[in-house]
Amino acid sequence: MVTLVGAYLLAPDNSSKAAPAPAPPAADAVPGAAETATPAPGGTDAGGPSASSGAQAPAAAPSAPAGKAAGTVRWEGPLAIAFADDKDLDPTPPANSQTNADNDFGVFDFAGPRLRPERGAKALVWETEGSVPSYADCASAVATQATSEDIAAKAGMVVCALTNDGRVARLRIKQMNGDVGHPKGTFDVTVWNKA
Secondary structure, three states, X not given: OHHXXXXXHHOOOOOOOOOOOOOHHHHHHOOOHHHHHXXXXXXXXXXXXXXXXXXXXXXXXXXXXXXXXXXXEEEEEEEEEEOOEOEEOOOOOOEOOOOXXXXXXXXXEOOOEEEEEOOOOEXXXXXXXXXXXXXXXXXXXXXXXXXXXXXXXXXXXXXXXXXXXXXXXXXXXEEEEEEOOEEEEEEEEEEXXXX
16 A cells, blocks of 8 residues: 555656556545445436336335235145144144134034134135135135034035134145044145235
């Protein structure tokens, strides 16, 4: 650095000529030099694109996270519900809540295996054979027909549900097994986002 400064001061007629290009360390010594040397991407300098050309799309405000609109899938996958291991369908993935009031569904055996909506959750059996209900189908059905009554559960049955937090869900029973005192159900579950 001292060598560069000394050479500059000893050079003849340095007042009217531009200084030689500084070495990389010299550029770092001037605050803001790096920022002014390179125009920002999509800038609006004299030769650059204007803001209305769309070139500044990367700098636009981020949109809402994908998958949050009502009716979009919040969580989808296999789920086991066993006797005394009720599940809350609202978290991702669904789980047994330590706050018992949050759990939505349980299974038990009373004259056959049963799926029980609990603590304000509601459900109904989808009666149209050969069709898988969509979000709109289940939302409409649970709004007008769902109850908190127990459902006699058997493999292949599809259930539309409403969690106690207001999310629409679909449960397809893959199998019901376990002994009489401790039944267990395996389900394919889809939980949709709420409005």
